[in-house]
Amino acid sequence: MWKHGNQKYDAKLEQKGEYVSQGFYPEQSHIEVTCAMHQKEYLSRELLETNGGYFCLDGIRRLKTGEIESKPVVYRNHEFINSYSEIVLKKINKKSNMGYPESTTLVVQ
Numbered sequence: 001m002w003k004h005g006n007q008k009y010d011a012k013l014e015q016k017g018e019y020v021s022q023g024f025y026p027e028q029s030h031i032e033v034t035c036a037m038h039q040k041e042y043l044s045r046e047l048l049e050t051n052g053g054y055f056c057l058d059g060i061r062r063l064k065t066g067e068i069e070s071k072p073v074v075y076r077n078h079e080f081i082n083s084y085s086e087i088v089l090k091k092i093n094k095k096s097n098m099g100y101p102e103s104t105t106l107v108v109q
Helices: 041-051 079-096
Strands: 011-014 028-034 060-062 068-070 104-108
Touching (some): 041 060, 041 068
């Protein structure tokens, strides 16, 4: 059940069945949904609309003229994964200080 309002979660789940009656899962749990986005995501959307594409988020910057520049960036091995995992971990750390109800699952897009 999706909740509308100012509570500390987005959805409340009510669960039934053997796993619940045997204590493996709680009767009620909560879901919080959030997005972890690169700090230049807004520039990529603007470039998609004006130019139809861009190279990558790490290669985007706004020039003093107001134009957006997009340059290719080379990644080696797991560099891209490691850089994006930092963005996700920052979001998780920020959300972990929110004081959610017990049995809350965080879903990060």
